[in-house]
Amino acid sequence: MRHKTLSECFSLCATKSQYFLRNGACKYSTSLQDAKPYKSIPGLSSLPYLGPFHHFLPVVGQFGPNVNFSEMVGALHKKHGPVVKMNGLFARANMVILFEPDDIDQVYRSLEANPLRPGFDTMVYFREVLKKDTFDGVYGLTTAQGPKWRDFRTKVNPALLKLKLVRVYTSALEEIAQDFVERLKRIKEDKTYMTNKFDYELTKWSLESVALVGLGARLGCLTDELTPEHPASKLMKCAKDMMLLSFKLEFFPNPWKYFATPTFKKLMNTLDTQWNVSTLYIEMARKRIAERGHDVPEEDKSIIEKLLAIDERVAIMMANEMLLAGIDTVAFTVTSLLYHLAINPEKQEKLRQEIRSDDLHKRYLRACLKETQRIWHVIPSNLRRSDRDHVVRGYHIPPGVDVIAPNEYLSNLEKYYPRPKEFIPERWLADKTDPLYYGNAHPMVTLPFGFGIRSCIGRRIAELEIEILMKKLIDEFKVTWEGPPIKLVNKLMNSFEKPYNFRFETAK
Ligand code: HEM
Numbered sequence: 001m002r003h004k005t006l007s008e009c010f011s012l013c014a015t016k017s018q019y020f021l022r023n024g025a026c027k028y029s030t031s032l033q034d035a036k037p038y039k040s041i042p043g044l045s046s047l048p049y050l051g052p053f054h055h056f057l058p059v060v061g062q063f064g065p066n067v068n069f070s071e072m073v074g075a076l077h078k079k080h081g082p083v084v085k086m087n088g089l090f091a092r093a094n095m096v097i098l099f100e101p102d103d104i105d106q107v108y109r110s111l112e113a114n115p116l117r118p119g120f121d122t123m124v125y126f127r128e129v130l131k132k133d134t135f136d137g138v139y140g141l142t143t144a145q146g147p148k149w150r151d152f153r154t155k156v157n158p159a160l161l162k163l164k165l166v167r168v169y170t171s172a173l174e175e176i177a178q179d180f181v182e183r184l185k186r187i188k189e190d191k192t193y194m195t196n197k198f199d200y201e202l203t204k205w206s207l208e209s210v211a212l213v214g215l216g217a218r219l220g221c222l223t224d225e226l227t228p229e230h231p232a233s234k235l236m237k238c239a240k241d242m243m244l245l246s247f248k249l250e251f252f253p254n255p256w257k258y259f260a261t262p263t264f265k266k267l268m269n270t271l272d273t274q275w276n277v278s279t280l281y282i283e284m285a286r287k288r289i290a291e292r293g294h295d296v297p298e299e300d301k302s303i304i305e306k307l308l309a310i311d312e313r314v315a316i317m318m319a320n321e322m323l324l325a326g327i328d329t330v331a332f333t334v335t336s337l338l339y340h341l342a343i344n345p346e347k348q349e350k351l352r353q354e355i356r357s358d359d360l361h362k363r364y365l366r367a368c369l370k371e372t373q374r375i376w377h378v379i380p381s382n383l384r385r386s387d388r389d390h391v392v393r394g395y396h397i398p399p400g401v402d403v404i405a406p407n408e409y410l411s412n413l414e415k416y417y418p419r420p421k422e423f424i425p426e427r428w429l430a431d432k433t434d435p436l437y438y439g440n441a442h443p444m445v446t447l448p449f450g451f452g453i454r455s456c457i458g459r460r461i462a463e464l465e466i467e468i469l470m471k472k473l474i475d476e477f478k479v480t481w482e483g484p485p486i487k488l489v490n491k492l493m494n495s496f497e498k499p500y501n502f503r504f505e506t507a508k
Helices: 006-022 069-080 101-110 121-130 146-161 163-187 191-215 231-251 262-292 303-308 312-325 328-342 345-356 363-375 407-411 459-476
Strands: 083-086 095-098 382-385 390-392 395-397 402-405 477-481 487-490 494-497 502-506
Touching: 069 083, 069 095, 069 407, 069 487, 095 101, 101 382, 101 390, 101 402, 121 231, 121 262, 146 163, 146 303, 146 312, 146 459, 163 191, 163 459, 191 231, 191 262, 191 303, 191 312, 191 328, 191 459, 231 262, 231 312, 231 328, 262 303, 262 312, 303 312, 328 345, 328 363, 328 459, 328 477, 328 494, 328 502, 345 363, 345 459, 345 477, 363 459, 459 477
Parallel strands: 095 402
Antiparallel strands: 083 095, 382 402, 390 395, 477 502, 487 494
16 A cells, blocks of 8 residues: 655645535534534434433334444435434543535544544443453554554564565465365255354354464364364454453443443453464564574565564564454455345356456456445444534534444445445446446445554455465355345344355356
8 A cells, every 4th residue: 555645645635625616515514613513413312321222222213222323324314314423321521423525534634644443432441441461552553543553564564565565465365265165065055054054154264264374373163173262262262252242342432441341341351362373473483483494585474573573562562463454354354245146146147257258457357346335334334523613504513522433324325326236346446437337436435444544454465365265166156145134233244144055156
């Protein structure tokens, strides 16, 4: 990823403000003095201490406890308009949801030099308080802010984001993809297992792949004998439990900041196990590297080996975060893509033709991936915490407010993408004269990997893993879906629920 120079950033801002003026946003005052106060922003009503909790209660609550994030956001948009406020629960910061891409742009771009993305307060507590001595000031990308984040990110960016460096893992990832295909051949006729456990099988592939890139080792997830006691199984369980427990603790009233509730204790144990198991693998990788020596070709070096040469503690923490953030995100995206191809057989056939052709660019495959990520983002919304006063549509947004960009919801609106519910990879390849042309949507609408210099650091790795696997799968199998639509659980992070009604037949 090439970072923008300062002058490029300024010219982008100038273009943006022209767009802003042309599109009538200037009818609102931009002066802080004239701005309407923060508390006048419309939104969910709030109770003392409990905030808007009552809206999420069973039966009586407007949304209920199993709220679908994008549906909730849609209801708030229709009712309250382009700026919606949600007061924080317990000690959480207040939140504002912005529905106009220009407004999101205004706030997010102002944070470009110091992108603050707080969120997992529980994980911050684990790293900075409970295990302070272990982490000793190195907190990783997911939890660090300000200079600590910037220092860490600057050290790891090249090894994880430079396309040339990431591509060296291609042949090893191809082997893993082939092992997954072979495993699928063995299990695909067992309908009960496939219906219940397809997600587990894909998660094993994604862990095996990210561990290969991160640690330079095969964990053995794709063998037929993986038991729940295997350290790799523990890592997969920890990643899932961590998201689930954090969601419960951070988005529903839970007084964990005042005393250790059972859910809180469970989360601390989960984080502890995840750290211990990942450290075990990281230590094994270090030992292998030390025994083998460093005088090896670049393509044989894992990310941890490259980072160990820069900063040992950063290397260990980055490997740990890869084993946490790089599993379910990638497995979800592959499931989503396979599902869209299964219910759109003509697109699947078109993709197969491309995969089997001599064309090395595989543009249709990339378009399929973009389209599936437009429809379902792994993380339905992005978040930044404001660090200065903003005036948005005439309202004052003070520092310290979490500004939410509901990107998945926006990416499914007709006004940005014609026929938004349809899977049309062609829109990513269409030219400017075509009404489907993706570029008609504002660049802040679809952000599956987040925004700017704090966007996903695993993006290149994820795209490489997914493209390699899809090439093998679609070449080998014709994928169909037999049954009602797949069940999407839309929360902090999207996931799917069984049954997985995929069928895989040998492709002609
Ligand atoms: C399709 C797969 C993936 C998707 C859709 C995804 C999405 C995201 C998003 C939306 C963010 C927040 C960015 C922001 O705030 O602007 C993020 C951050 C992050 N992701 Fe990913 N991710 C994926 C795969 C991965 C993988 C494979 C890894 C590990 C190699 C990874 C590691 C991280 C880390 C460490 C961060 C925090 C970055 C920072 O704050 O500097 N992700 N990801």
